[in-house]
Amino acid sequence: MSKTMTRRGFLRTSAAGAALAAAGVVGYAEWQSGRAHADEGSAASGDVKRVSTLCNGCSNECGLWVNVRDGVIHTLEGNPDNPNSGGRMCGRGHGFAQMTYSADRLTQPMKRMENGEFEPISWDDAYAEISEKLMGIIEKNGPQSFAFIRDPRPNINFYAPRFTAALGSANIYTHGAACNLSLQSAYKHTVGGGFSADVENAKMIMFIGRSYADGITPASMKKLAELSVNGDAKIVIVDPRFNNSGHLADQWVPIRPGTDLAMLLAMSHVLIEEDLYDKSFVNDHVLGFYAFKKEVEQFTPEWASEICGVGADTIATLAREMAQAAPAAVIEPSWRAAFGCAHQNSFMTGRAVAAFNALLGNYGQKGGALITSSPSLGKLPASKFPEPPAAKGTRVGNKEYPLAVPFMGTNLAALKGALDGQIKAMFFYQSNAAKGYANPKVWEEGLGKCELVVDIDVQMSETAMLADYVLPECSYLERMEAVYTLGGKKHTVSLRDKAIDVIHPETRPADQIFRELSAACGVGKYFDFTVDELVEAQLATVGLTVDELREKGIVELPTSDFEYGKVPEFATPSGKIEFYSVTIGRAGLSPVITWQERKARPAEGEFYFVGGKQSVHSHTMTTGIESLMNISKDYHLERLWMNASDAKELGIAEGDTVEISSSEYTDKIDVHVTERLMPGVVFCPTHYGGSSPYLKQGYGFGICIPNFQPFDMEPGTGATMSQEFTVSIKKVGA
Numbered sequence: 001m002s003k004t005m006t007r008r009g010f011l012r013t014s015a016a017g018a019a020l021a022a023a024g025v026v027g028y029a030e031w032q033s034g035r036a037h038a039d040e041g042s043a044a045s046g047d048v049k050r051v052s053t054l055c056n057g058c059s060n061e062c063g064l065w066v067n068v069r070d071g072v073i074h075t076l077e078g079n080p081d082n083p084n085s086g087g088r089m090c091g092r093g094h095g096f097a098q099m100t101y102s103a104d105r106l107t108q109p110m111k112r113m114e115n116g117e118f119e120p121i122s123w124d125d126a127y128a129e130i131s132e133k134l135m136g137i138i139e140k141n142g143p144q145s146f147a148f149i150r151d152p153r154p155n156i157n158f159y160a161p162r163f164t165a166a167l168g169s170a171n172i173y174t175h176g177a178a179c180n181l182s183l184q185s186a187y188k189h190t191v192g193g194g195f196s197a198d199v200e201n202a203k204m205i206m207f208i209g210r211s212y213a214d215g216i217t218p219a220s221m222k223k224l225a226e227l228s229v230n231g232d233a234k235i236v237i238v239d240p241r242f243n244n245s246g247h248l249a250d251q252w253v254p255i256r257p258g259t260d261l262a263m264l265l266a267m268s269h270v271l272i273e274e275d276l277y278d279k280s281f282v283n284d285h286v287l288g289f290y291a292f293k294k295e296v297e298q299f300t301p302e303w304a305s306e307i308c309g310v311g312a313d314t315i316a317t318l319a320r321e322m323a324q325a326a327p328a329a330v331i332e333p334s335w336r337a338a339f340g341c342a343h344q345n346s347f348m349t350g351r352a353v354a355a356f357n358a359l360l361g362n363y364g365q366k367g368g369a370l371i372t373s374s375p376s377l378g379k380l381p382a383s384k385f386p387e388p389p390a391a392k393g394t395r396v397g398n399k400e401y402p403l404a405v406p407f408m409g410t411n412l413a414a415l416k417g418a419l420d421g422q423i424k425a426m427f428f429y430q431s432n433a434a435k436g437y438a439n440p441k442v443w444e445e446g447l448g449k450c451e452l453v454v455d456i457d458v459q460m461s462e463t464a465m466l467a468d469y470v471l472p473e474c475s476y477l478e479r480m481e482a483v484y485t486l487g488g489k490k491h492t493v494s495l496r497d498k499a500i501d502v503i504h505p506e507t508r509p510a511d512q513i514f515r516e517l518s519a520a521c522g523v524g525k526y527f528d529f530t531v532d533e534l535v536e537a538q539l540a541t542v543g544l545t546v547d548e549l550r551e552k553g554i555v556e557l558p559t560s561d562f563e564y565g566k567v568p569e570f571a572t573p574s575g576k577i578e579f580y581s582v583t584i585g586r587a588g589l590s591p592v593i594t595w596q597e598r599k600a601r602p603a604e605g606e607f608y609f610v611g612g613k614q615s616v617h618s619h620t621m622t623t624g625i626e627s628l629m630n631i632s633k634d635y636h637l638e639r640l641w642m643n644a645s646d647a648k649e650l651g652i653a654e655g656d657t658v659e660i661s662s663s664e665y666t667d668k669i670d671v672h673v674t675e676r677l678m679p680g681v682v683f684c685p686t687h688y689g690g691s692s693p694y695l696k697q698g699y700g701f702g703i704c705i706p707n708f709q710p711f712d713m714e715p716g717t718g719a720t721m722s723q724e725f726t727v728s729i730k731k732v733g734a
């Protein structure tokens with residue numbers, strides 16, 4: 001059976017959507033006119049309320065206040081008490097609220113028919129059919145033939161693992177393999193977990209392929225802007241591209257993609273060779289320093305310069321300046337593009353970042369690298385609400401990729417499992433895996449081999465198009481969820497609350513979907529509670545009631561144990577920062593931090609390829625939002641960046657169309673000629689190239705980067721290696 005959406009199927013379901021709209025459901029246009037109406041009669045308009053909730057435009061989940069007039073979302077404001085938003089919202093947050101009123105939303109459960117087309121199905125029938133198929137698959141192949149992949153947010157982090165465990169499967173994954181699995185795993189095995197940079201107090205800060213002004217979190221952006229304007233701190237951006245944070249920086253260090261490790265090793269070489277490292281910190285808190293010292297003897301700035309393209313003097317000077325500013329000097333932990341899941345040496349690059357910070361002795365210091373705790377919440381009383389036992393099996397992928405952070409795992413192992421017949425049923429929640437976690441044609445093949453694919457989404461994403469059943473969740477403004485906690489220097493709790501009633505009567509919140517679906521699967525006893533009961537139990541241990549939290553929106557807890565100057569505990573096997581790791585050695589990788597090449601290197605005439613975020617979009621999911629896509633279209637944000645000298649050589653001018661090819665794929669795209677990118681590298685935003693005809697705004701606009709990426713996984717972690725390919729470029733039109 002073909003799982004590719006047919007044009008006819010698309011038209012038929014649009015007709016179903018139109019029928020709903022005709023039945024009086026509010027659409028985007030009606031929302032706008034409703035808002036205008038509410039504005040006109042603001043004094044007279046009856047019901048005005050302010051609801052505190054959390055944005056769902058990205059994983060930052062900023063706290064916000066929603067102003068609701070006459071039951072319609074009117075405006076959104078950042079909640080000033082929220083450490084993630086600092087009282088601000090980004091453009092995506094405002095734009096994404098329109099999802100609630102989007103005409104492209106899913107409004108009813110959909111089922112793929114024998115002929116490959118989607119038809120509406122009732123919830124009861126959907127639950128009955130899904131549970132029968134799922135339980136049949138599990139009975140025949142065992143619970144380990146079922147896998148669940150989700151974007152990890154607090155609410156689904158409660159429901160999805162519980163559902164998976166209730167069915168006896170250990171195969172629960174996050175999207176991490178396509179985000180920051182490599183570096184989070186590196187930090188876990190080197191310093192015991194993630195860390196943050198104390199931006200506001202830094203005297204020198206280096207960003208390696210991390211741009212606060214593009215991959216936005218409002219609070220970080222505000223801190224960086226303040227540091228740049230008010231302070232005398234030195235801000236360094238290491239990036240093949242002069243990204244938008246470059247405007248706030250003191251120095252741009254262009255570097256060849258996937259070679260940051262060479263520069264980091266050479267900077268460590270300088271600190272050790274010139275006796276500039278923090279000896280007492282290293283003595284007390286580092287394991288394997290002498291093995292590392294011996295290793296980096298060979299990694300001189302001259303050696304690194306040949307590989308990464310940064311001048312040897314620049315490398316040595318940067319290392320010395322960092323040492324001089326230490327301990328208020330830090331390499332920011334970064335997030336995705338450079339070494340979150342990009343290259344075969346991304347894990348090693350993360351280790352080298354953690355090690356360089358250790359040489360500066362900056363852990364726990366003002367302006368350095370901070371390891372902080374998070375608040376812990378109460379649990380549902382097991383006596384009243386039975387908890388499923390932990391699954392007996394080992395998660396698929398854990399054996400081959402033992403270094404992956406356990407919370408994340410590698411979802412690509414589930415895909416491999418589907419390809420080789422081990423996984424037969426796959427569920428997705430808020431996850432467009434088939435468009436963004438690895439090459440889409442491999443997902444299409446893997447999901448095509450599954451006997452059951454279920455996707456819970458708010459719109460007909462590319463992954464939904466490959467599913468057998470698509471279950472429509474109501475939007476984030478129409479539901480209440482489990483408690484959200486934020487750790488760090490301060491501890492806070494907040495709530496995603498329901499701002500308005502459900503607009504489309506046949507959409508449901510996740511808690512209801514899991515309660516009903518688990519009952520259909522015969523494991524309903526593990527979900528026999530309401531979301532209110534869950535929240536109440538979670539808040540019990542922090543001494544808050546739901547109403548108190550609702551009223552304040554965000555509540556700071558008095559219990560953070562953070563203190564500057566206190567060296568944190570390193571949750572590694574040795575309790576020290578491990579420059580040498582037995583665990584990593586056992587996994588078949590070098591136990592000591594050392595040099596490792598990237599895999600794909602351009603042949604003569606080819607280019608390195610780098611991707612990155614744009615401030616107005618989140619991954620793939622905002623490309624259905626009209627107001628955000630209008631910005632992309634008006635400013636041609638989809639274009640491929642190319643250095644002016646490269647363009648000249650290839651006879652390419654601004655706006656020309658080129659053919660771009662990798663080993664996997666060829667497409668066409670217009671070029672933006674710029675000096676903001678080093679020669680030999682091309683850059684493209686990651687958001688575009690939508691292929692779901694249901695999402696009309698983004699359909700066919702720009703290129704989809706994962707199409708160009710071979711299917712491959714990083715050794716040790718199983719991350720996707722999103723930039724391990726090179727491209728050739730040819731002008732095809734002016």
Ligand SMILES: Nc1nc2c(c(=O)[nH]1)N[C@H]1C(S)=C(S)[C@@H](COP(=O)(O)OP(=O)(O)OC[C@H]3O[C@@H](n4cnc5c(=O)[nH]c(N)nc54)[C@H](O)[C@@H]3O)O[C@H]1N2
Nearest residue numbers: 151178179430431432436456457458461473619620621686
């Ligand atoms: N092509 C491409 N791939 C990428 C990236 C990229 O920018 N482009 N970014 C990478 C990174 S850094 C990450 S973290 C991952 C992110 O990967 P994902 O978390 O999968 O992010 P999206 O691709 O935006 O897909 C999110 C899906 O959730 C759906 N959704 C939105 N709101 C809701 C909701 O309230 N409920 C439910 N049930 N569904 C909802 C959207 O419609 C969409 O289909 O992707 C990685 N892969």
Ligand SMILES: Nc1nc2c(c(=O)[nH]1)N[C@H]1C(S)=C(S)[C@@H](COP(=O)(O)OP(=O)(O)OC[C@H]3O[C@@H](n4cnc5c(=O)[nH]c(N)nc54)[C@H](O)[C@@H]3O)O[C@H]1N2
Nearest residue numbers: 209210211215216243257258336337338612613615618619
């Ligand atoms: N606007 C927006 N903001 C977001 C998100 C979003 O989708 N949109 N998603 C959130 C999420 S989940 C994530 S993971 C973060 C991502 O946040 P970031 O990791 O900061 O995001 P990117 O823009 O992907 O990458 C930043 C820079 O890395 C550079 N780069 C690429 N390869 C290399 C390399 O090999 N070496 C070096 N030194 N630089 C390189 C790119 O040129 C780019 O300018 O953003 C978060 N915030």
Ligand code: SF4
Nearest residue numbers: 055057058061062093
């Ligand atoms: S950064 Fe923007 S999109 Fe993300 S949660 Fe905050 S306001 Fe929403």
Ligand SMILES: [Mo]
Nearest residue numbers: 178179180336
């Ligand atoms: Mo991410």
